[in-house]
Amino acid sequence: MQTAQRASAPRPASLDTVLTYAWGAGEFTATDAMSAVRLTRSTTIEALDTLARLGLLTELPNARAVGDYRKGRPARRFAFHADAGIVIGIDAGHVHLDGMAADLRGTVLARVHTELGIEHDTAEERRAAVGVAIDDLIRRAGRDAGDALAICVGVPAPVDRFGVSPIQRDGFWQRMNPDLVDALADRAPLVRVENDASLAAIAEGVAGAAAGCENYVALLAGGRLGSGVVVDGRLLWGAHGGVGEMRALDHVDGVGGAVGLGHRAKEWAREAIRDGDLDPRGALAALRPEALEGGTVLELAAQGDPDAMRIATQVGTVLARVVRVLHSMYDPEIVVICGGVSSGMGLVVDTARELLATSLDFESPRIVVSQLGADVVAKGAVAAAVELARSHALDLLYPTPAAGA
């Protein structure tokens, strides 16, 4: 017998093509789809019918939409069925947890927010907290467990492409990512665990400052610097997920560590208050150092307070040096400053821009402040989960020939 193993059961490529189009489109006619995917009418309609049968498309009854009347036989109209399932995106930070449930297009259906409390910082409790958040989200979205197609969780630790974090001496990374891929495997068919800054990068790339950009870095700049790196259109991991960890900043002049920009503003301001090193009539001098936050300092700087401005300039100098490193290693077009601190960053960024304008060998990256707010990571997690669902929906739904022995 001449053995001949068929390749893994294929499916019409047209299904994937048409689904990808539909996922990104609103309501559309068969003709719209046909010209978008460049297939013949027969093939396109065949695919549309199949996708509708699988529940991924809805055929809209209104053959002739209101107002939009034209001559000829009325076109069949379809729309992607964004409620065919839900996705879950979670930012599982060190002391807080932000979660969102969304439909298959990423429209948010429900949110949760939990403060974790430093005293519950164990692998077991963290796993449980994430699980509870997921259950909550599904319930609040009015769906049940089986509807969750994809879950993505962001953690403040390096994560490799399989969702595994490297082992670290003090066990911090293991606590932040207590084998979440395995722990969540029974909650959805598709699970992805990812570094938080990488998810910020995804968020910025999908609908933020870096939309359409192939080379950029998302700098999570609040409590601790972390970066999500996209080069040549791809998010980078590295051997252990360590790309962008930036420990090397410890050894860069005038940076001295991966401490975040907000944190620096806070510390310098506190120091200055304590040292009495401020204009006594200024706004900063009046504040209690213990209660001061980095964001406040930057806000004051934006309002023109001279003392705060001096600190903001100092922070800008650090930012310039960080960007210089990023530029020389990753050559990005854009560096997006993300995270909680991003509202009052104007002066900081202007300072950095000015310092970089003349000092780089070639075109310096644009530094922009994220518009996505403190939710970037969770938004990125949702986007990643949507993408996961999109790329695997047919694997899950399309009938496979019964796997024989």
Add this chain to the structure above:
Amino acid sequence: MQTAQRASAPRPASLDTVLTYAWGAGEFTATDAMSAVRLTRSTTIEALDTLARLGLLTELPNARAVGDYRKGRPARRFAFHADAGIVIGIDAGHVHLDGMAADLRGTVLARVHTELGIEHDTAEERRAAVGVAIDDLIRRAGRDAGDALAICVGVPAPVDRFGVSPIQRDGFWQRMNPDLVDALADRAPLVRVENDASLAAIAEGVAGAAAGCENYVALLAGGRLGSGVVVDGRLLWGAHGGVGEMRALDHVDGVGGAVGLGHRAKEWAREAIRDGDLDPRGALAALRPEALEGGTVLELAAQGDPDAMRIATQVGTVLARVVRVLHSMYDPEIVVICGGVSSGMGLVVDTARELLATSLDFESPRIVVSQLGADVVAKGAVAAAVELARSHALDLLYPTPAAGA
């Protein structure tokens, strides 16, 4: 009329599959190919016949190879026709030019070496020099101009994915890469211009220390530090080809610039000789500082000369810091030290390894010394040219339906 544009004229996928197999195999039978590519006999043989007709395969007449006799009908035997064309790989350094012509498997057929001389450092002369080298190589390989399928040139400048280098103030990069992609367009259907360190990375990945590795950095460590970076199995460019340029080393403690390791050894040794800061009975003290080369110092260190060893240790300290930066930005599994200096690097590397063993957050990269010698870049250029030819051979040869209006 219902318009229906066909997608770009397709070709049987089996052709590509079978060709890829054949390119990497020696002599083989139809059955060998069949089981390797997992297609049926009919499909495989159809593809083999087509490829033979296109000149990419030779059918070997010896149906029954000597000694290898077996029962049954004799199998048809084929071999990839590595002489169906040639490729050219060139290392166009600042003051030297190394070139190789090779067959489609990368077996070297001819070499050229030219010293360029600093006085001829203009865009025009460099373009001409590369052209002359190519003509020479083709002639020495005993072929003619039409046989060159692919040319790859490595230059000491950032190069983006289209072969373009960014504009630099002093014009150095423009001189190093004087629009070579355009200049060479009429010499072969496939042309690629690439950064020299990136080609070193390709060489190490194809047949060097990083074979089979998905995350590594090739560090060109002679005259000036440059790095070729492979992350997640892909060579990185960045927006302007600047990935791995390492200008940021200017600001890293104890590194202070992208000066190469060999260069540092030389300078420190010269300084020490001049300052009389050496054991007068040692080997170094006897040498004339002007004639000293970095390689010599490292050789002496390898032979146990205490003064040279001190310098090598110093160089190792720098290397450790450089690797620390690479580790924290790219998270490689391996860092390969390439280039001319690599012979006496033992002590340097040992020092670096020791310093890194305890100081990194997670698994530190293996530091290894390249075995590919001073030719790495040219070898990488050949490998890149072969790959270029392999991936586009059928585009060039397979008959396309006449392009109509």
Add this chain to the structure above:
DNA sequence: CTGATTGATTTGATGACTAAATAAATGTGT
């Protein structure tokens, strides 16, 4: 000279996709 064995060739599906003909549903002009 008869099988057994190994591989080549032939012949007939299958399935994704295209291409062209035909049918349906609507507006327009007389």
Add this chain to the structure above:
DNA sequence: ACACATTTATTTAGTCATCAAATCAATCAG
């Protein structure tokens, strides 16, 4: 109201890459 152009849907044949099974060819072992 009725022919007719227009737009889209549906049907019916093809084409092409690939597979599957049957048949043919060439060899060795007895």
